[in-house]
Amino acid sequence: MFTGTDDDPGTLETLRTLGFRDPSAAAGIVRRWHHGRFRATATARARELLTELMPGLLKALGSTAAPDQALLNFDLFLGNLPAGIQLFSLFKANPALLELVAAIMGSAPGLAAHLARRTQLLDAVLSPAFYRPLPAAPEMAADLATQLAKVDHEQDILDLARRWANDRRFQVGVQQLKAIVRPAEAGSPTPTSPPPRFPRCATGSSSASPRRMAASGASGWPCWAWASSAAARCRRPPTST
Numbered sequence: 257m258f259t260g261t262d263d264d265p266g267t268l269e270t271l272r273t274l275g276f277r278d279p280s281a282a283a284g285i286v287r288r289w290h291h292g293r294f295r296a297t298a299t300a301r302a303r304e305l306l307t308e309l310m311p312g313l314l315k316a317l318g319s320t321a322a323p324d325q326a327l328l329n330f331d332l333f334l335g336n337l338p339a340g341i342q343l344f345s346l347f348k349a350n351p352a353l354l355e356l357v358a359a360i361m362g363s364a365p366g367l368a369a370h371l372a373r374r375t376q377l378l379d380a381v382l383s384p385a386f387y388r389p390l391p392a393a394p395e396m397a398a399d400l401a402t403q404l405a406k407v408d409h410e411q412d413i414l415d416l417a418r419r420w421a422n423d424r425r426f427q428v429g430v431q432q433l434k435a436i437v438r439p440a441e442a443g444s445p446t447p448t449s450p451p452p453r454f455p456r457c458a459t460g461s462s463s464a465s466p467r468r469m470a471a472s473g474a475s476g477w478p479c480w481a482w483a484s485s486a487a488a489r490c491r492r493p494p495t496s497t
Contacts, residue, residue: 276327
C-alpha cells in the first residue's frame, strides 16, 4: 500500500474512510516510514513489523478526535526513536498500548509532545504502578529531592526538576485519558507550605550542591513547589526541557 512513490486511489479512499481529512498527506507520511527515512524504520525487520501493525495503527489514529494531527504527532514520536524493532514488537504484543499511544497522539497534544521528547516513558506506561494514584505531595517532594541530590549544577537541577514535574503530569494526564481519575481529583489536595527545612533546588551559584543546600536551608525555589504543583498543573501541556 505505501511502498511506492505515487498515491494509490484505493489507499487514499481507505484513509478517507478511516477519518483522515487529507489522505494524500497521510499517505506521504506513512510512505516515508516504509522507505526507512527514520532510524526506527531503517532495518528490514522494523519495516516488516510496521507493515503488520499498519492496519491497526491507522484505525486507532483514525478513531481519535483529530486523525491528521494524531498522525503528525506519531510521525514526530517515531522520528525521535533511536530504534523501532523493540517498540513495534511491544505494540504487536500489546494492542492496548498501541491504542493508548494513538489516543495520546490524537486527543492530548501536550502529552503527545512530551512523549515525543521522552520516548522512554513508554517503559513506565507498561508498569501497573503507572496507573496508581500519585502519592501525597510530601512523598512526591521527597522523591524529587532524592533525584536532585544526584546533580550539582544549577542548570542540571532546573532541567531535572522540570523533567520530573512533566513526567508526573504526563502520568496523571494518561490516567485522566483512561478515565482512572477525574481532572478535579488529579490536582487535589496539595499542601500550601513546605515541610520545615525542606531541600531547595535553585541558588545563585551553579556549583552549589543540593545536599549542601538541604543542610544549610539556602534560599531559592523550594523543591516541594515542583512536587506539590505537578498534579495541579497536569492539564497544562508539559513544558519543553
